[in-house]
Amino acid sequence: MAPARVSIPAGQATVGGDWGEVAFGWDNEFPAHRTEAAAFAIDELPVTIARYQAFVEATGAETPLDWEGDRLRTMWGTLPLDRVGGLPVCVSQQQAAAFATWAGGRLPTEAELHRASEGASPVLTDWAASGPEPVGAHPEGVSDHGVQELIGNGWEHTGTPFAGLPGFDAWMRTYPGYSTDFFDGKHYVVFGAAWPTAPQLTRASFRNWYFGHYPYAFNKFRVVYPG
Numbered sequence: 001m002a003p004a005r006v007s008i009p010a011g012q013a014t015v016g017g018d019w020g021e022v023a024f025g026w027d028n029e030f031p032a033h034r035t036e037a038a039a040f041a042i043d044e045l046p047v048t049i050a051r052y053q054a055f056v057e058a059t060g061a062e063t064p065l066d067w068e069g070d071r072l073r074t075m076w077g078t079l080p081l082d083r084v085g086g087l088p089v090c091v092s093q094q095q096a097a098a099f100a101t102w103a104g105g106r107l108p109t110e111a112e113l114h115r116a117s118e119g120a121s122p123v124l125t126d127w128a129a130s131g132p133e134p135v136g137a138h139p140e141g142v143s144d145h146g147v148q149e150l151i152g153n154g155w156e157h158t159g160t161p162f163a164g165l166p167g168f169d170a171w172m173r174t175y176p177g178y179s180t181d182f183f184d185g186k187h188y189v190v191f192g193a194a195w196p197t198a199p200q201l202t203r204a205s206f207r208n209w210y211f212g213h214y215p216y217a218f219n220k221f222r223v224v225y226p227g
Contacts, residue, residue, distance in 0.1 A: 003045040006146045010039040013115040016165045017205035024200050027172050028179040028207050033165040037115045039227030042108060045135040045148055046220040050085030055099050064091045065215040075131060086134035088154050088220035093188045093212040096157040096221040105223040107159035112224060113191045117204050119144030123152040125193045125202045132195060154220035155190040155208055162187040162209035187211055194218035
């Protein structure tokens with residue numbers, strides 16, 4: 001069952017962080033970039049295992065790497081998919097994009113997730129749980145727009161290729177290739193935080209990234225639709 005959609009009006013989004021407001025950050029997070037985002041609608045909650053399973057059954061798409069037939073592989077052994085259908089599905093960016101197209105939308109941009117997450121609080125980070133929990137279990141993190149779990153319980157895939165923000169400077173002289181080695185058009189920004197993310201890295205402005213086909217990260221996603 002698809003979650004409710006939340007309409008986000010057009011407005012300004014701030015990507016990245018301002019110097020002096022972040023105690024510790026990598027070079028790609030700076031300087032903050034303010035941009036206009038058009039109106040859009042977004043899933044209130046991330047895509048679940050049950051919803052993704054319907055996509056696999058309808059299209060014959062490849063199953064996520066942590067599925068073994070009709071079971072989910074976890075740290076505690078395998079569990080039947082019908083018992084864990086409410087968990088966020090963890091897939092690669094390419095798999096997420098294919099689902100979004102099938103669902104009649106697309107993956108959100110990094111700016112759109114910033115816009116949707118205004119006022120959101122972190123939930124399920126810093127080992128508050130030993131794995132993902134069912135979506136919607138922690139509404140206390142809801143954003144001002146009514147979107148849940150944008151910062152926590154799993155990173156969020158975007159359709160934004162990883163690159164420096166306007167004014168980017170590879171200022172880390174001891175590690176100049178930390179970010180620039182991955183400005184190749186093959187890596188995509190992931191947003192938010194996952195259940196093991198440390199507190200000093202848990203904030204909306206933090207920027208993480210993975211190859212589009214990389215399936216091993218704690219990455220969930222949701223779908224954006226025309227506003």
